[in-house]
Amino acid sequence: MKATLAFDVYGTLIDTHGVIVELEAELGERGMEFSQRWRDKQLEYAFRRGLMGAYVDFGQCTREALEFTDRALRTELSERHKDRLMATYARLPAFPDVPEALAELRRRGHTCVAFSNGTREAVKALLEQAGIVDCFDDIVSVDEIKRFKPDPAVYAHLRTRLEVDASKTWLVSSNPFDAIGARHAGLHAAWVRRSAEAPFDPWGGEPDCTVSDLVELSERLG
Structure with a gap:
């Protein structure tokens, strides 16, 4: 049928872990942890915004999850590096x-x-x-x-x-x-x-x- x-x-x-090469270049063995935390938070933010009725597009959820992960893991990424990671996520x-x-x-x-x-x-x-x-x-x-x-x-x-x-x-x-x-x-x-x-x-x-x-x-x- x-x-x-x-x-x-x-x-x-x-493959959402396609950013891992760049993350590992900057963070070493913490790159995989960062990638997984970022992905998990991205989905969590979408779920939470859906429940709240506070929709923003998925790209904004992704950026906000990146900001959170940087703070949570205390990796202190520069704004330039965050922009580069977002660009990598788009390809x-x-x-x-x-x-x-x-x-x-x-x-x-x-x-x-x-x-x-x-x-x-x-x-x-x-x-x-x-x-x-x-x-x-x-x-x-x-x-x-x-x-x-x-x-x-x-x-x-x-x-x-x-x-x-x-x-x-x-x-x-x-x-x-x-x-x-x-x-x-x-x-x-x-x-x-x-x-x-x-x-x-x-x-x-x-x-x-x-x-x-x-x-x-x-x-x-x-």
Whole structure:
């Protein structure tokens, strides 16, 4: 059955730890800790702003999370270095499996869209520099309704915007909260477990399928 596949971007298609080389050059062995703390705080800020009804775009959440992490870890990064890290975040690389898998999924007749907390402009630029923007039929951003995943309104917007039935729509994400949110909203969900150590949230709502990468997903969906 041909499906509409909505791919999360940050952490699923794009490696958010792509900043690690630059961070390690500045911070040494603390680079990985900084990268993980930054990513965690970025998502936390989006969740908190969503609950508060105090939306700002995801880029601002990312910058504010960077500022917090610098303060929390007392790394004392210069403003110039922070600007450079933000610029690096805008040109993060795709995971190696992504181009081949997307091409195969489209060859088999599936509709592929990028579906992100990032703005359309930021996501398009990111996918362009990663060389995969042509793999997508569309880009859907939460910025269009000023909400963040996993708000049910975001997944409803995806269906409305694409004019697709929930039963034929899959959310593909490496983030358990996203997969759970999609399932709660009536979509199918594929969890991309990019780390063998990554646990899934024990909420009782398992994804429809779990894969290690997108190549495996293309094989599973056929």
